[in-house]
Amino acid sequence: MFELLTRILLWALIGIILWRIFLNVIPRIYLTWLGGLLIFTFVILAFINPTDDTVGAVWQILSIPLKPLGLALLLLLSALRSGLKAVVGNQVMAAALILLFSSLPLTAYWLTSQSERSAQAFATNDNVPALTAADAIVVLGDSSGLLDSSYRTRTELDEDGISTSLSPRLLYAARLYRDAGTNPLVIVSAGLQDREGEDTGEVQSIINLLAGMGVPSNRIEIDSESAGARTSAREVAEILEDQGLGDDASVVLVGSAINIRRASSTFAQLGIETIPRPTDFSILAPPGSEDFQLRIADFIPSVEALALTTRVVDEYLTSIYYFLRGWLSNPMGI
Template sequence: MAALLILLISSLPITAYLLTAQTEQQSALELGQRPTDRDVPAIVILGDGAGPSNPAYRLRSQLSNVADGLSVTLQSRLLYAGQLYAEQRARGNTPLVIVSTGPQPILAQPNVTSTDVITNFLVQRGGVDSSQIRVDTESVDPRSSAVAVRQILSPGSASDNCRLYAICDNGNVQSVPTTTTAAGPRIPVELVTPALGLRRAASTFARLNFAIVPKPTDFYVFQSQAGLGLAALTDLIPSAEALGISSRVVDEYLATVYYFLRGWLTDPLGV
């Protein structure tokens, strides 16, 4: 009975509104307090890191163009990155555009890689020079993306692939977890990522010695600022979409706790 009640409450649109409002409003507030005209060596775009077999993919990544197979959300982030790239170029800076999306399904094009599709999209629709594009298709979460980006920007300084090993009394060899922080000056990057995951992603990158200029996307803008008094009747009717959004927020909270326990965050409560 309790599980059914939790499921019912989580399926209410008004619950999804309340869960997302605090995260998104805080992200927007912190974004407004940071300089936005800083020259950066790289613009980093994070993807959902999900494939067609993952339920999150079906909820978040509906395909709008079967020819290229890029999701609606990824296309919007790439276009936003193209805008940021143009702003940097207007100031005389030519940053790298690093797309860390994880494996991406490319439909109806068996001989075309996701790297080719993303590169062509950025060149043709984003106005980015092909020589400035780097695509990481191996990373599946913010931590692995941060490691990959760091290796691209500082290929000789990354130590995250190194491990310490200990020999136990029984002769077994075990890996010893480490929480080494990168040395040297912080690398400024513009980070394009969904607003719900902005705090975890920014803190993860900061842990690896990046100075983050957050550029949140994919805002869920539902509730008016007038408050709950203007909530529509449909906000009290359970829906699968509301359940998906509520689940995504809870997943983000749990992932943040996991990252904190692993020592991958600098400040889990801030950007």
């Protein structure tokens, strides 16, 4: 009951915040009932099919005020509404500070290290089952929910024709397969379809890579449709059922350190016990640790730092969305 009430209040708060932001940026005359109806229609579609390309594109627009760069740009545009001679200084200052702090490497390192250290502690928890207890190893892709899946067409590929973010996870999964010693199933759930719903060339490349690393081809399953943790969990549940592993199956979850906690909670909400194995750590020596050395460069804004900060903010937003949808087994533990 407390969780449901929290969801309702959070939905209302988000709606009020977005409405106030749009009122300050878009002239009231354009915010007609028709515009409200369109936004309401989008919300309904997001509930029915959150991975649809159109829903993803609209979400990218509506979430602009929730991200550092988008919020700064909106504040600047709002400050210029009355012309250059009547610039609102407070909004310009706020936009500058948001961009400055979001682009500082030190800020990006701190935010990312918080997520990654939390993921490391989560993976080494005493309650996590042993690797030998796993019935399957699941490799997750990067899509996190309400995203435009067409981004994959612009993803950099390595020499094997596999996205550079997915390739290290596959190598890690192959190593885990050898260490398990129990011949677990290896499931790659990475959203490998193009805009037309056809499998990309990555599918065969993934099979070849895993097979070359010692994973038998008959123990490899490819889920090319999933574009988020929720859809991955559903598809993996179906694959496990087809393989006769039932409801008591335990899976090793290989994914980005930034979103592994949300992914594990999503799988658990569907009754799948997970053994989290985070990868893709961005911070080797987090701020505050003995190995971290403060440099002048850490106080110089950079595009890379802004991208890293935005990635963490994206994960926060997606976790909130998953909570609002009731897709997490332990929301307070994320």
